[in-house]
Amino acid sequence: xxxxxxxxxxxxxxxxxxxxxxxxxxxxxxxxxxxECVSAQAFRAAFxxxxxxxxxxxxxxxxxEWSMPLDSRASRVPSVRSTSSHRVxxxxxxxxxxxxxxxxxxxxxxxxxTVDHDVVDIEEQIEPVQYLDQTGKVREHTFDxxxxxxxxxxxxxxxxxxxxxxSSGIDEIVARIREQxxxxxxxxxxxxxxxVSKVAAANARQILQARRLRDELDEVTLRKxxxxxxxxxxxxxxxxxxxxxxxxxxxxxxxxDRGSMQWTKADRICPSMSIRFTPSFL
Numbered sequence: 001x002x003x004x005x006x007x008x009x010x011x012x013x014x015x016x017x018x019x020x021x022x023x024x025x026x027x028x029x030x031x032x033x034x035x036e037c038v039s040a041q042a043f044r045a046a047f048x049x050x051x052x053x054x055x056x057x058x059x060x061x062x063x064x065e066w067s068m069p070l071d072s073r074a075s076r077v078p079s080v081r082s083t084s085s086h087r088v089x090x091x092x093x094x095x096x097x098x099x100x101x102x103x104x105x106x107x108x109x110x111x112x113x114t115v116d117h118d119v120v121d122i123e124e125q126i127e128p129v130q131y132l133d134q135t136g137k138v139r140e141h142t143f144d145x146x147x148x149x150x151x152x153x154x155x156x157x158x159x160x161x162x163x164x165x166x167s168s169g170i171d172e173i174v175a176r177i178r179e180q181x182x183x184x185x186x187x188x189x190x191x192x193x194x195x196v197s198k199v200a201a202a203n204a205r206q207i208l209q210a211r212r213l214r215d216e217l218d219e220v221t222l223r224k225x226x227x228x229x230x231x232x233x234x235x236x237x238x239x240x241x242x243x244x245x246x247x248x249x250x251x252x253x254x255x256x257d258r259g260s261m262q263w264t265k266a267d268r269i270c271p272s273m274s275i276r277f278t279p280s281f282l
Contacts, residue, residue, distance in 0.1 A: 072098040074125035075142060092122055093208050099124050105193055106144045106159040108201030113147050115204045115257065121148040126156065129184055131176045141173050146185070155187040162192040203269040210253035218251040223277070232264070232274040245271065 069091045077100050078087050088101040094114045101107040101124060113119050128140040143156040160170050170190050178188045225238050225248070235249050249271050255261035256269065264274045 070095070070097040072100060073123050074100050075127045076125050078102045078125070093211070094119065094122055102144060103159055103161070105161070105191065105196050106157075108198060108204075109145055109157060109159060109191065109196045111201045111204040111208070112196070113145075115207045118149050118151075119147055120150050122146070129177055129181055131173070131180050133176070139173075141177060143188075153187070154185045155189060156185040158188075158190045159196075160190060160192055162194065165190070165192060199268055206253055206269040207257045210250045210257065213250045214254045215247065215251070218247045219255060222248050222251040222255070226277065229276075232276050234274055235271055 086104050086107075088104065088107045090099050090101070090107075091097065092099050092110065092114060099110070101110065106124065110122055110124065113122055123146040124144060126143050126146045128142045130138055130140050133139050141158075144159040145157040147155045147157070149155075158170050158174055160168060165171070174188050174190055177184060221244075222238075226233065229238075235245050235252060238248060239245050252261055252263075252275050253269060255277075256263055256275075260278055262276055262278055263269060267273050
């Protein structure tokens with residue numbers, strides 16, 4: 001089942017129970033194709049381009065540069081079937097690499113960190129780390145996500161559905177790794193859906209899409225039309241032209257991304273949101 005999500009995370013999702021889903025054969029076939037692409041060759045055939053647009057692109061986007069996604073660094077490709085979570089394949093805008101996620105929690109976590117200006121690298125399904133269990137037996141665990149910040153701080157995340165957190169024993173596993181392998185990461189965290197906001201993830205994807213469509217001239221236009229506005233205003237109140245409204249919306253999202261514009265954070269980033277420039281930008 002292809003799910004239409006704003007790029008760069010174009011998602012291929014395998015339902016909970018593929019055999020019970022309409023079009024399951026096609027869904028499973030597509031996922032198996034991606035499963036074979038540790039070298040990213042099949043991935044490149046399915047998602048052939050990674051767009052790198054200049055800040056001011058020509059109307060027909062003829063000056064857009066295209067390049068193939070790099071190989072994923074995942075230590076494993078998730079299995080096709082799961083009774084508890086979705087399977088997601090896509091490409092990350094920060095690294096330009098193919099990515100394989102084992103759940104929507106993991107996918108949303110990566111989206112949120114991708115738009116964080118302090119993050120310099122993101123890896124999924126990282127190399128397994130060994131630890132000793134309560135009986136002294138050597139075990140291995142693969143963390144779902146590793147985030148590296150500009151400061152050099154490394155955080156690793158184990159993503160779990162809340163319903164399986166206790167039964168999986170993940171907190172004990174992470175505690176043992178933290179104690180036994182102190183140099184593995186600066187921060188080892190267990191996260192559930194409660195820790196990863198769906199709204200924040202949706203906002204992150206809006207920002208990622210706006211970055212690709214950024215036009216400095218639209219940002220200049222937005223500042224001009226808002227020069228006489230005091231307080232909060234919606235994009236819809238600034239223009240009656242649907243095309244201009246779309247361009248001003250993209251400009252607003254890019255300015256939000258760079259901290260030059262504020263929006264009512266209780267709401268999702270969307271065309272109907274209320275916006276205003278930050279005092280330092282005016």
